[in-house]
Amino acid sequence: MCGSCIKIRHEPDTPTTSNMTSPQPIICVLGSLNIDLVYYIPHYPLAGETLTAIQSNVFPGGKGANQAVACAKLSRTRALRDSSVTVMMFGAVGPDAHGKTLLESLESYGVDVSEVARTDTSSEHATTGSAIVMVEKHSGQNRIIFSPGANASLRPSRFAEAFSPRPALLVMQLEIPMDTVLQALKTAKAANVPVLLNPAPAAELPEEAYAGLAHLILNETEISLLAQVSEADLEDISMVKEAVAGLLARGVQTIVVTLGARGAYYACEDGQSGFVPALKVEVVDTTAAGDTFIGMYSTLVVEAVSRSRTFDVEAAVRSSIAVSSITVSRNGAQVSIPWKDELEL
Numbered sequence: 001m002c003g004s005c006i007k008i009r010h011e012p013d014t015p016t017t018s019n020m021t022s023p024q025p026i027i028c029v030l031g032s033l034n035i036d037l038v039y040y041i042p043h044y045p046l047a048g049e050t051l052t053a054i055q056s057n058v059f060p061g062g063k064g065a066n067q068a069v070a071c072a073k074l075s076r077t078r079a080l081r082d083s084s085v086t087v088m089m090f091g092a093v094g095p096d097a098h099g100k101t102l103l104e105s106l107e108s109y110g111v112d113v114s115e116v117a118r119t120d121t122s123s124e125h126a127t128t129g130s131a132i133v134m135v136e137k138h139s140g141q142n143r144i145i146f147s148p149g150a151n152a153s154l155r156p157s158r159f160a161e162a163f164s165p166r167p168a169l170l171v172m173q174l175e176i177p178m179d180t181v182l183q184a185l186k187t188a189k190a191a192n193v194p195v196l197l198n199p200a201p202a203a204e205l206p207e208e209a210y211a212g213l214a215h216l217i218l219n220e221t222e223i224s225l226l227a228q229v230s231e232a233d234l235e236d237i238s239m240v241k242e243a244v245a246g247l248l249a250r251g252v253q254t255i256v257v258t259l260g261a262r263g264a265y266y267a268c269e270d271g272q273s274g275f276v277p278a279l280k281v282e283v284v285d286t287t288a289a290g291d292t293f294i295g296m297y298s299t300l301v302v303e304a305v306s307r308s309r310t311f312d313v314e315a316a317v318r319s320s321i322a323v324s325s326i327t328v329s330r331n332g333a334q335v336s337i338p339w340k341d342e343l344e345l
Helices: 063-073 097-108 149-153 178-190 220-227 237-248 289-306 313-327
Strands: 026-030 034-041 055-061 086-093 112-118 129-136 142-147 169-172 195-197 215-219 254-258 263-268 273-277
Touching: 026 063, 026 178, 026 289, 034 097, 055 063, 055 097, 063 086, 063 097, 063 169, 063 289, 086 097, 086 149, 097 112, 112 149, 129 149, 169 178, 169 289, 178 195, 195 289, 215 220, 215 289, 220 237, 220 254, 237 254, 237 263, 237 273, 254 289, 254 313, 263 313, 273 313, 289 313
Parallel strands: 026 086, 026 169, 034 129, 086 112, 169 195, 195 215, 215 254
Antiparallel strands: 034 055, 129 142, 254 263, 263 273
């Protein structure tokens, strides 16, 4: 699929439901589910400053849920037909209205939510996770404050046994407890299930997390922390390459660094590497752009395996950039991610 050839088709916005059970390869997404309170503002507030928002919205979100929705929408049509993968969400929500909204939203996009737990009303994590998202109107850039809520209830013991049914790919981020991520990573490795890790929000990883990791997708802030280099230094692509080489040496098989308006750099343990430039688009809201990238990339990984084809990293990065470019041209998180039938290939 040539990413530079992807265009938008304009279709009605409301998906229909259908039975999604099929003997398809499975993408399991283990991660956060949040309600996003989004405020579009003229500029970021200074200390002590009160701003009046230009507009506000409430959207289903969370990195885990966004990535699950991206995998689902980009692998099937808006009518939930012609799907190439089954997407399962592993996570937790509270027994509140926000939790119900998140589950209904995921199901409307064709995501299997049977493994999403609902916390008890007496639990210290009884509320659904939430995030305050401030979007600067003129740039489309965002700032996010995250409250874990029920996401913090996901404990390592739940993922000590092999995932069933066995997924073709396990996708994770860091908006759930780190010890839970590490246990799931250990369990997946023992079962020879490839893992895609998106270390966001940025946090240091123990050495054992890198060995045998199939895919590591991260942005400038995240690789700056993991490789111990400044973000200013990463303006030089040679420094990006050096930082990536250091992470590959720890045992990662494939690394992709998203570089915002510049594009993305990828490198693999077999020596493949390259830089793919970004597309020029009018940026409205960058929320879920990275999640869309991961959704497209994950879908292409699994489709390659299911069709017994060699995974083309460069083509996957190119397509993921193109699809993310559609997402940033729209407001919101999950609603901004395009469907498979919005893409002209």
